[in-house]
Amino acid sequence: EQARDAVGFLDADALQVHVNPAQELVMPEGDRDFSGWLDRLSDIVDGVDVPVVVKEVGFGLSARSVAEVVARGVRTIDVSGRGGTNFIDIENRRRKKQEYAYLSGWGQTAAECLLDLQGSPVMLPRDVCEGEPVQVLASGGVSTPLDVVRALSLGASAVGVSGHFLHVLMTDGLDTLIDEITEWIAQVRTLMTLLGAASVAELRQVDVLVTGTTAEFARLRGVDLEGLARRHS
Secondary structure (H helix, E strand, O other): OHHHHHHHHHOOOOEEEEEOHHHHHHOOOOOOOOOOHHHHHHHHHHHOOOOEEEEEOOOOOOHHHHHHHHHOOOOEEEOOOEOOOOHHHHHHOOOOOOOOHHHOOOOOEHHHHHHHHHHOOOOOOOOEEOOEEOEEEEOOOOOOHHHHHHHHHOOOOEEOOOHHHHHHHHHHOHHHHHHHHHHHHHHHHHHHHHOOOOOHHHHOOOOOOOOHHHHHHHHHOOOOHHHHHOOOO
């Protein structure tokens, strides 16, 4: 009922549901019981006439979590990985002892989430689940046009930016923000040209070399990094 009211009040084209257990658990007055969240999600999907988007709030979604959400009828997921706004840090500062400081690095980056999904065939945007495409959005820690291109090359249908653009808006105003977004679009095109990709579809076929801690994560999750590095050949 709340979901239907929200859609009706706003004449919304979609409804986004935030999944935020890490934030709630560190929040002093937050929820502690998540046992029925998937059932409630199913009810929302069945109860509204617009697409439902499930979004993490900055700690990422594993392939298993995405699969559980897709099984409930959701066809658009925003992995929203670690690296942007950190709600564990924010909520921990509200605690008297700030005892959860050791969790400040909790979660997966957007790139790690997208790599995790490489081994799950129904998750990629070009694949089909029960006749409907599953779209994966990437956000969380996106601060440059290169981050956008990286995410698109790893299968994201679209990329979200909040912190950087909000900072530009608050410090320099709307006109400067519009200029910044326009410049980002131009730079994404520049990077795609450097990679020989005339479209996002072609971008998903370029070679991707994953190194460092991200590569270690991907190997432990069984991702074929050698295959990613030789996609074009």
